[in-house]
Amino acid sequence: MSQPRRSPDEQLSPLAQILGEKLKNQDRVLLAVSGGADSIALLRAAVELRDEKTIHLEVAHFQHHLRGQASLDDQSFVEQLCKTLSIPCHVGEADWTREKPSEAAARHQRYAFLVATAKLLQIPLVLTAHHASDQAETVLHHIIRGTGIAGMAGMADSRMLSDRVALLRPFLSVSKQELLSYLSQLEQPFREDESNVSLDWTRNRLRHELLPLLTSQYNEQAETALLRLAQQAREVDDYLKSTALKLLESALLESSAEYARLDATSFAAQPALIRREALVLLWTTLGWPRQKMGFDEWQKLSTALETKRTSFDLPGPVHVERRASLLVLRR
Secondary structure (H helix, E strand, O other): OOOOOOOHHHHOOHHHHHHHHHHOOOOEEEEEOOOOHHHHHHHHHHHHHHHHOOOEEEEEEEEOOOOOHHHHHHHHHHHHHHHHOOOOEEEEEOOOOOOOOOHHHHHHHHHHHHHHHHHHHOOOEEEOOOOHHHHHHHHHHHHHHOOOHHHHOOOOOEEEOOOOOEEEOOOOOOOHHHHHHHHHHHOOOOOOOHHHHOOOOHHHHHHHHHHHHHHHHOOOOHHHHHHHHHHHHHHHHHHHHHHHHHHHHHHEEEEOOOEEEEEHHHHOOOOHHHHHHHHHHHHHHHOOOOOOOOHHHHHHHHHHOOOOEEEEEEOOOEEEEEEOOEEEEEO
């Protein structure tokens, strides 16, 4: 008796199957490809999917100009591979004439390029190759610096980069070793970034020193434990945001880019945790700067909701005034 024919999905590699499940009905995607193992694995898995389903791929490569000839070689490698795979490749370049090179500045310029490229091409979705180890490092980094529930949740698997462009991280549950094994099976070369082993960067010290120490000396499943914490924190954070949004919608009486008026009595029966989360959502909604708003500032603002009369200033600057049953905020 002949064996039943396998479906197209069963012929895909596990990585391509994961990608297919995450993409659902998306038919146009922009892949962020640096040339390193992770992004090349994403590219090859996407090509598998393209060959099985109707999906249009384009690649975006950002030239940071931070590693001299090695950076140029990365670009050439990605461009040549894209040519071989018949995928358009778009290259952006960092501009260091206006700011000093740093991790944060490089990330900001890279994402600005990804959004601009996606909009130009009218592609609604950008994919990056962040994986499970990246997620564990992110959670650990946040814990060390000091964080709340949202920080412990790590990176979201998807979020909006702009009003028209979304970001998807389809491999957050995939280990680094799975990506490397996939490339080995394909005999697919990739670029090694020497800066990834430099201990000058905080993330590299976490990757090469702290996480291995935790794994060898304290818990051999440390990375798994951090990922489990991130998942649980994500669930809690989603619940908090949903509850806080309902509170904010009921309490917000009037708002503009420079002004907000809240019914303070709506917050009376709510725990401080929900009140603070609603106020954070208000700042986000109004586009007010949050960089200098730490826990103490949010707590002071939350306490003002319980005080009949008070007046003070917060970073922004934002002037806070409690008037009878109203909380008035002005930038």
